[in-house]
Amino acid sequence: MPSHEQMISVVKSYVAAFDSGDAEAVVQLYAADATVEDPIGSPALRGHEAIRQFYQRSMATGAKLRLEGAVRTGGNHAAFAFSAHLDLAGGHKRIDVIDSFRFDAAGKVTEMRAFWGPDNMHGF
Amino acid sequence: MPSHEQMISVVKSYVAAFDSGDAEAVVQLYAADATVEDPIGSPALRGHEAIRQFYQRSMATGAKLRLEGAVRTGGNHAAFAFSAHLDLAGGHKRIDVIDSFRFDAAGKVTEMRAFWGPDNMHGF
Numbered sequence: 001m002p003s004h005e006q007m008i009s010v011v012k013s014y015v016a017a018f019d020s021g022d023a024e025a026v027v028q029l030y031a032a033d034a035t036v037e038d039p040i041g042s043p044a045l046r047g048h049e050a051i052r053q054f055y056q057r058s059m060a061t062g063a064k065l066r067l068e069g070a071v072r073t074g075g076n077h078a079a080f081a082f083s084a085h086l087d088l089a090g091g092h093k094r095i096d097v098i099d100s101f102r103f104d105a106a107g108k109v110t111e112m113r114a115f116w117g118p119d120n121m122h123g124f
Numbered sequence: 125m126p127s128h129e130q131m132i133s134v135v136k137s138y139v140a141a142f143d144s145g146d147a148e149a150v151v152q153l154y155a156a157d158a159t160v161e162d163p164i165g166s167p168a169l170r171g172h173e174a175i176r177q178f179y180q181r182s183m184a185t186g187a188k189l190r191l192e193g194a195v196r197t198g199g200n201h202a203a204f205a206f207s208a209h210l211d212l213a214g215g216h217k218r219i220d221v222i223d224s225f226r227f228d229a230a231g232k233v234t235e236m237r238a239f240w241g242p243d244n245m246h247g248f
Binding site: 042068076078079080096097098117118119120 | 198204205220
């Protein structure tokens with residue numbers, strides 16, 4: 001089971017890689033057959049190629065992530081609250097999100113679920 | 125699927141019932157065969173009686189909950205960050221937690237998972 005420090009490190013790497021537009025660095029945090037359900041309730045994506053395409057699209061919006069409060073970790077899971085900020089032609093937008101990560105023994109993310117929906121979108 | 129407003133209402137009722145020490149009011153937010161995994165990674169409790177006993181024990185600590193940031197909702201899920209505050213003989217304690225709720229069509233919680241662990245406990 002990954003340690004608290006390992007899981008915190010992955011979350012921080014995830015945010016930094018996202019904000020620098022490095023989809024490949026994000027993909028490398030995931031296990032080969034990992035699933036991404038973003039937003040929760042949508043069909044899960046599976047595997048590096050689908051995950052890479054998803055993050056390439058997400059990063060193309062120019063969104064930047066801001067962690068809010070402590071990363072919570074328990075067992076082989078982490079959860080963290082953040083807001084995604086976008087500056088578009090129509091002005092500043094914000095989406096409030098909570099992500100959960102499940103980890104394998106090697107510290108790779110095997111499941112990501114992003115809790116957010118239309119009511120968490122502001123300024124759109 | 126419950127609406128955003130219904131899910132928000134359940135989360136607010138949950139916090140209010142917890143803080144008033146009303147375990148039965150919390151139990152009534154859950155479906156009859158609901159599961160509670162608190163903390164995540166521990167064996168899930170199932171059903172009203174096990175859930176009632178769990179909350180009676182939790183509330184006996186005198187813990188009070190403080191929501192942090194917006195409740196996130198998507199599909200039939202909600203997630204919310206909060207801190208639990210305890211004033212014990214040894215002084216003030218805080219635990220940082222993120223809970224996720226899954227809802228059924230009637231708006232009852234069918235699955236609760238509480239993301240926190242030893243590294244989220246402060247002042248103990």
